Amino acid sequence: MVLTVVFSVATVFNEWHRYLELFSHFRLQYLGVALLLTLAFLALRWRTYSLAGIATVLLNAWFVVPWYLSPDEPPAAAAEMKLMLSNVLASNPSADRFLELVASEAPDVVVIQEATPSFMAQLGPLDSDYPHRIAEPRDDPFGIALYSKLELESAAVNSSVPMGFPEIIARLTSGDKALNLIATHPVAPIGASNVSSRNLQLDGVAQLAARTPPPLVLIGDLNTTMWGHHYERLVSTAGLRNARAGFGVHPTWPMFMPFAMIPIDHCLVSDDIRVTAFESGPTVGSDHLPIIVTLTFD
Numbered sequence: 001m002v003l004t005v006v007f008s009v010a011t012v013f014n015e016w017h018r019y020l021e022l023f024s025h026f027r028l029q030y031l032g033v034a035l036l037l038t039l040a041f042l043a044l045r046w047r048t049y050s051l052a053g054i055a056t057v058l059l060n061a062w063f064v065v066p067w068y069l070s071p072d073e074p075p076a077a078a079a080e081m082k083l084m085l086s087n088v089l090a091s092n093p094s095a096d097r098f099l100e101l102v103a104s105e106a107p108d109v110v111v112i113q114e115a116t117p118s119f120m121a122q123l124g125p126l127d128s129d130y131p132h133r134i135a136e137p138r139d140d141p142f143g144i145a146l147y148s149k150l151e152l153e154s155a156a157v158n159s160s161v162p163m164g165f166p167e168i169i170a171r172l173t174s175g176d177k178a179l180n181l182i183a184t185h186p187v188a189p190i191g192a193s194n195v196s197s198r199n200l201q202l203d204g205v206a207q208l209a210a211r212t213p214p215p216l217v218l219i220g221d222l223n224t225t226m227w228g229h230h231y232e233r234l235v236s237t238a239g240l241r242n243a244r245a246g247f248g249v250h251p252t253w254p255m256f257m258p259f260a261m262i263p264i265d266h267c268l269v270s271d272d273i274r275v276t277a278f279e280s281g282p283t284v285g286s287d288h289l290p291i292i293v294t295l296t297f298d
Contacts (some may be wrong), residue, residue: 001049004033009059011227025224025225025264026262027102034060044203067226070244071245074271081174081295082106082292082293083292083294087288089285089287099126101281108174112144115143117138117143120244132151133147136166137209142166142187144157144185152173161200162200162204166207167185179215179298180212180217183220185220185222189224189260198223209240217269217273218266225264242268251289254288267291273296276294277294278294279292
């Protein structure tokens, strides 16, 4: 219990150090452990431990529970779009499960991250349904692609700061309605240098989003959760909100450690977009679960 209390409280101040931010991502786990221990202490009538447990449950619930509460949404709009993000894992040898998921969900737009040349070579079955696309596959984990049923009024691959990883900037049209989309994938925050690079890329894409007219979607494996200081700075600067609000936490990574999974794959939207559904999909052979979002916009 002592460790749960220490980590729960210390990570409130995660802007102080990168290690505190790293451990701030496990709010769901802290809540679950604190709840179980508190129930045990209450059953044993250990008053001091019970009070500490209740306080720890309440602290973590403060961060977790709001994601399950429905936020105020704008009215439904004329154009609807179903969007899927999938980090497919650069070492994933087969696209079969990914293709099965696309076939079953039939999203209007698919964003693929960790898109390698060998993975992209298997996506021929999507050509007829997704005639509009832009891609920059790479042999490292930073290849990216966008497949769309909607027309691309414009699309470009931007070189992000500070490491030059590709990010997609596109304007999609549905009839007379248009929506801007940015897809980005910062480096994993492993080591001080990568933490700094991730933060610089998040800052850069936040400033890009702030300059981009709405309606706007910013989507990607951002390598941070909603409880990290740099995520909070991103959404504040960009003026966006998380599409999972009201639908739950939906952890997406790592599949190889189910009890430690955290939500690092995000879809952020401008305030004029209404989110009508948010869910995580089944595994596609990656260490990430895909996310599937339905939204409406004018």
